[in-house]
Amino acid sequence: MNAILEVRDLSKSFGGIKAVNGVSFDVAPGELKALIGPNGAGKSTCFNMLMGQLEPTSGTVRLQGEKITGLPPRKIWRRGVGRTFQITGTYQSMTVAENVQMALISHHRRLFSVLPYAHTLYRDEALALLDVVGMAEQADRACAILAYGDLKRLELAIALSHNPKLLLMDEPTAGMAPKERINLMQLTADIVRDRGISVLFTEHDMDVVFAHAHHIMVLNRGELIAEGTAAEVRENARVQEVYLGG
Ligand code: ADP
Numbered sequence: 001m002n003a004i005l006e007v008r009d010l011s012k013s014f015g016g017i018k019a020v021n022g023v024s025f026d027v028a029p030g031e032l033k034a035l036i037g038p039n040g041a042g043k044s045t046c047f048n049m050l051m052g053q054l055e056p057t058s059g060t061v062r063l064q065g066e067k068i069t070g071l072p073p074r075k076i077w078r079r080g081v082g083r084t085f086q087i088t089g090t091y092q093s094m095t096v097a098e099n100v101q102m103a104l105i106s107h108h109r110r111l112f113s114v115l116p117y118a119h120t121l122y123r124d125e126a127l128a129l130l131d132v133v134g135m136a137e138q139a140d141r142a143c144a145i146l147a148y149g150d151l152k153r154l155e156l157a158i159a160l161s162h163n164p165k166l167l168l169m170d171e172p173t174a175g176m177a178p179k180e181r182i183n184l185m186q187l188t189a190d191i192v193r194d195r196g197i198s199v200l201f202t203e204h205d206m207d208v209v210f211a212h213a214h215h216i217m218v219l220n221r222g223e224l225i226a227e228g229t230a231a232e233v234r235e236n237a238r239v240q241e242v243y244l245g246g
């Protein structure tokens with residue numbers, strides 16, 4: 001099947017620093033793919049270019065065959081590229097369900113027409129999405145009192161409300177306890193399987209990566225140095241060198 005995302009020769013320089021240097025890869029439909037690499041390898045720079053936050057110095061990005069390079073973030077998001085790394089996307093004064101309802105209202109472009117009765121709209125759809133992320137029982141709690149791990153799961157429900165084809169998650173488990181990390185990635189893997197979407201994520205916890213990613217790419221100093229299954233990447237001499245500081 002055709003790739004959902006095709007990245008070709010993507011580069012970004014900041015002054016003299018080549019933060020990302022000639023990176024090419026595909027993401028297949030239904031694939032859970034990890035981009036790993038040491039701090040400063042260029043992972044976030046890559047993600048920011050895929051989302052339209054940063055303009056590449058050169059290279060192209062295609063979503064389902066259509067070039068999206070250089071489009072503003074909102075247009076890329078509208079075409080079906082979701083993301084979850086922004087915790088600030090939740091409205092603290094609203095309940096969990098209301099946050100998802102707001103996302104659904106925005107997705108259906110009905111924000112201004114429905115504001116007076118927004119709290120009743122898309123309630124059932126919101127509850128269904130909260131059920132997907134295991135938060136149905138917390139639907140009517142205020143966001144402000146949620147535990148960090150629950151806020152992360154709420155973020156995932158909000159991202160899903162836009163029905164993305166591809167989800168980009170830049171260090172989704174940062175700041176979480178080890179057990180919570182495994183849970184969030186298990187949940188993500190279940191969503192990938194059940195909804196057939198693709199996910200590209202970065203993560204520094206290797207246990208999480210090796211346990212869940214279908215395919216792993218390793219970035220070092222802006223260049224992809226290895227890719228493959230967990231076993232292949234683990235045994236790769238260059239990867240060991242980078243991670244063990246050889
Ligand atoms: P990672 O996410 O893998 O830790 P980054 O993509 O954040 O790596 O950073 C890659 C390199 O690009 C680093 O050397 C970083 O200092 C540099 N960099 C990132 N963003 C900027 C920026 N806005 N201006 C200048 N240099 C940057």
Ligand code: MG
Pocket residue numbers: 043044045
């Ligand atoms: Mg980063």
